[in-house]
Amino acid sequence: MPSLDDQWFTEVFQDEGTAFSLKVTRKLHEEQTPYQHAEIYETETFGNLMVLDGCVMLSSRDNFLYHEMMAHPALFTHRNPRRVAIIGGGDCGTLREVLRHPDVEEVWQVDIDERVTRLSETWFPELCEANEDPRAHFFFGDGVAWIKDAVPDRFDVIIIDSTDPVGPAEGLFSAEFYRDCHVALGDSGILVQQSESPLLHTRSIIQSMHRDMREAGLSHVHTLPFPQPVYPTGWWSCTLASHDNPLVYFREEDAAERPFVTRYYNESIHRGALAQPQFMRDQLEG
Numbered sequence: 001m002p003s004l005d006d007q008w009f010t011e012v013f014q015d016e017g018t019a020f021s022l023k024v025t026r027k028l029h030e031e032q033t034p035y036q037h038a039e040i041y042e043t044e045t046f047g048n049l050m051v052l053d054g055c056v057m058l059s060s061r062d063n064f065l066y067h068e069m070m071a072h073p074a075l076f077t078h079r080n081p082r083r084v085a086i087i088g089g090g091d092c093g094t095l096r097e098v099l100r101h102p103d104v105e106e107v108w109q110v111d112i113d114e115r116v117t118r119l120s121e122t123w124f125p126e127l128c129e130a131n132e133d134p135r136a137h138f139f140f141g142d143g144v145a146w147i148k149d150a151v152p153d154r155f156d157v158i159i160i161d162s163t164d165p166v167g168p169a170e171g172l173f174s175a176e177f178y179r180d181c182h183v184a185l186g187d188s189g190i191l192v193q194q195s196e197s198p199l200l201h202t203r204s205i206i207q208s209m210h211r212d213m214r215e216a217g218l219s220h221v222h223t224l225p226f227p228q229p230v231y232p233t234g235w236w237s238c239t240l241a242s243h244d245n246p247l248v249y250f251r252e253e254d255a256a257e258r259p260f261v262t263r264y265y266n267e268s269i270h271r272g273a274l275a276q277p278q279f280m281r282d283q284l285e286g
């Protein structure tokens, strides 16, 4: 493939008047899947880069921040997480983190686009290293319809690792979907959703997410910010929703003694992420 020396991949955020660029050495792959336009680049300093519909999904270098935060805070808050569903997450990075928990017995990954998983197997094999784990199950289809059909109380944790709330992912950011997740979780389950940038989206997406999750019957809703350099503003978040207060039920000792290696997550990072910046407190609780 031709070298793209001195070229940059740029994602422009029109509404915010900002852009993020990475110097790319070559384009490794490009295709139109049935659902989205996929591109894979090799970058000079961030390893491989996956882009869907022009939006950066992940880079080899910094995806550990996001994937560890999507998995471990929820799994170290639930009393005994054994059955987990991941809606979206086709790159398999969140799946790998969930499977690090030895007591997890079963994980379903439900992504609408099988091509994302196949591309990840080729270009991000380290994220897919747990795909052969017998506890891992794959279903390729719409997560909105799949969760509607789930048996009540089927899961302990549901992780919504989706693209932004446009196109096929729009329905994953709705009160009706959260109600269906609540049924599939029962009263002791935990829902976690990637919730965009605290700086850009607290007033818009995160605020309505809190309202919709509460309306769906999950009374404790808490957003945990964390760094993510390749996403807009470099600052991202996940939102936990449950009947039990995540500030009280955090299994801090278990997190400190976790029997696996992490690069970002630890018990102090978890505790720190539960602290709410003042502007978020004002906008979400005020």
Ligand code: SAM
Pocket (backbone or CB within 6 Å): 035, 056, 057, 058, 066, 087, 088, 089, 090, 091, 110, 111, 112, 113, 116, 141, 142, 143, 144, 161, 162, 163, 164, 168, 169, 170, 171, 172, 194
């Ligand atoms: N970390 C990423 C981010 O925040 O930008 C998300 C990564 S993951 C690749 C997102 C996945 O959500 C994509 O593979 C996409 O196919 C999937 N997705 C979007 N809408 C979906 C739906 N309705 N049901 C299941 N998967 C969906």
